[in-house]
Amino acid sequence: MKIRYKLTLLFTLLFTLIICAFAAFIYYSSAENREDEYYKRLKQLAITKTNLLLDAKVAPAVLQLIYKNAPNSLFQEEVAVYDTSFHLLYHDAVNIDKIKETKMMIAEIVSKGEIQFNQGPLQAVGFLYPYKGKDYVVTAAAKDEYGLAKLNQLRFILLLSVLGSIVLTVFAGYIFAKKALKPVAEMVDEIEELTANNLDQRLKVENSKDEIGELAVTFNRLLDRLEHSFDAQKEFVSHISHELRTPLATVIAELEISQNKERTAPEYQKAIELALKDARKLARLSTSLLDLANANYDQTEIRFQELRLDEVLLDARNEVLQHESDYKVNLIFDQEAEDDDFISIQGNEHLLKIAFINLMENNCKFSEYKEANVAISYYQDKTILRFSDQGIGISEQDRLRLFDPFYRGENHYYAEGNGIGLALTKKIIGLHQGDISVISEKGAGTTFIVTLTHV
Template identity: 55%
Template sequence: MTIRLRLTLLFTILIASILAVFACAIYFAYAFNREEEYYKRLKQQAITKAKLLFEVKISPGVLQQIQAYSSNGLHREEVAIFDTANHLLYHDAVERDKVKETPEMMRKILSRKEIHFLQGDQQAIGILYTQGGKPYIITAAALDTIGLAKQQALLYILIVSFLFAVALTARAGVFFSRKALQPVSDMVDQAAEISARHLDLRLQAGSGKDELAELAATFNKMLDRLEQSFDAQKQFVSNISHELRTPLSAIITELELALSQYRTEADYKHAIGLALADAKRLARLSNGLLDMAKASYDESEIIFRTLRIDELLLDARQFVLKSNPDYHIDLHFAGNTEEPETPECSGNEYLLRVAFINLLENACKFSEDHRCMVSILQTGNALEISFSDKGIGIPPQDIPKLSQTFFRGQNGHYAQGSGIGLSLTYKIIGLHKGSIDIKSTPGAGTSFTVYIPNS
């Protein structure tokens, strides 16, 4: 069932229910009012007959003749007058006797002074009437033919009007549901045209402030993010292709040259050494790309636990020194030495170790003495981890671009690299709700300060 049909049905059922309640209320209110009015008419007719009999002194026979020739004969009222001993004093038509008075009924009239009841399809009334200080019991009954006919006509009118209103409501529901969902249909048509080749297309949000406009705006924001992701992916793939092509081409060229003719053992060793260096570079690049992929995961999918930063830095230091024996890394723990606080944070052990290794290698690699000074300071709710060197420094215009993948600054010729390390470090620290501050003076050195919330 489509939303349009569902809305039409719900709208029609709702309006039909409201109309049915109003129709029933009108019908029953009219029926109740008609009944009460006719009881009043019966009472008035009964009192009039009693006054004619007792005050005007019209004989019972004459009253019966008047009743017989009444123009209201089709639904004429039948009146009977009794004394308190239940002796009949007057009756419009004894042979018909619609009320069928009983002693129990008489006692009820005497006690209550007025009663209303139904005698078959006839309305009936019994009252206690006083004339000249003497009480009398009067009963009257009749069928409200005209009133019931009007009530029946009202019922037909209400039924026909109800059915017509429901049909009109259903027709209006179809029209309004179509108008209300027209923006949704337009959005569906527009969304169908959006594909990987046309990610620049957007939904028309219009100038409205309703939920549909908000949905279109939210969808457009999602498309903006997707387009940025696709563009970044294309750029990333392009950069990867370029970075992988260089060492692979070098390896192939070196091996082809080595095989092109007979060479000495020293030449073969030299060619193998060059190929091995390029292979190691390719391995580092592949590892960096894998780490970049891990750092790009959703934060909810990365396992975080409480880590000791000092132990993590010692592990990273050991890893760097094992791969580069000529590097020198000094660790300094600042703060209160008498009651030192344990530097802890909530994070992923593997990713933080990769970030620290990148910062340590970067500092040592761009320093002539290959030395890096690391200090840990706990301030308030954050850990400050500073990686300092006295190397060649970073030009000021290159600092804002260090978070870009595959970016190589002006000093890239000083040491080999893939341009992944620092961008990967930025991603990892960002995942840990931290930040990186860079201070550098060309020719004097650079300081990377990492701020991570402690636990």
């Protein structure tokens, strides 16, 4: 069942319960009020007739004649007067006797002073009436035809009103639910139009403070993450197909040339050495591509923890020196940290180590003496790292595209590379809410400046 129908049904049921409870309250309040008023009317009429009998000395026959000749005498109030010993002093119509008083009833009236009760469709009242020092028992009974007719009319009106209200509520509830869910229906139509080719489209947000607006905003954030991941995946696949083709083709060509013609052992050894060199290059490229793909994921998917930057830098330095024994990396601490918080950040150790290794290797590769200097400056809110060398420097034209994936500048003749390292480093620093910039002058060396915020 659709939500609009559920809302309409729930709205109708709720309103029906409320309106029925309200109608029942009105009806039963009116019925109780009618009954009380008619009891008072019966008593007052009985007192009037008793006064005529006892005080005005009107003959019983005259009172009975008035009762008999009254219009609609069938529903006329019937009055009877007894003494406390159950002796009948007066009765409007003994032959009818609507109440049919008993000795027990008279005794109950004497003991309680007044009783009210129903006898079939009749309302009856019995009470003690003192007159000149003597007590009399008076009873009266009748059917409130007028009051009951009014009550039946009220019941019909209430029933008709409830049914009409329910019908109107169904229509009003449906219109209300349809209008309330209209933004959701529009949102569904917009979502259905989304494909892999138009993930840049976003849902319209009418009011970001209501629940529908919050849903649209949340869905747009989901689309942002999906678009980012999808673009990263497409970029990754494109890069793999582009970058792996050349080294693979080189390896295959070298092996095919060796296979086509029988060669000497040194020639085979040379071919194997060349193929092995290309294979290692291919392995480094694959590792870099995988690291770049990992760095392109949503930050929420990467595990962060509290890290000491000096420890990560030392690990990165050791790894660089382990792979390239002719490299030299100097760590320079500008001052001692006054507090551990000054050198701690929330980060991913593996990714940060990759970024620092890339910067160190980049300094060493393009330095005449294969040397990199890493200066660390601590501040209360941030740490600044400077990776510098005294190498060949970078032209202004290359600096503009230095962090583009797979971009190789005019320095590519100086050292081998695949153009992934600096792009990966910038991505990693960005994931850590940091900043990276470069200062370089042709022939005067290069300095990369990394700024990271503390925990």
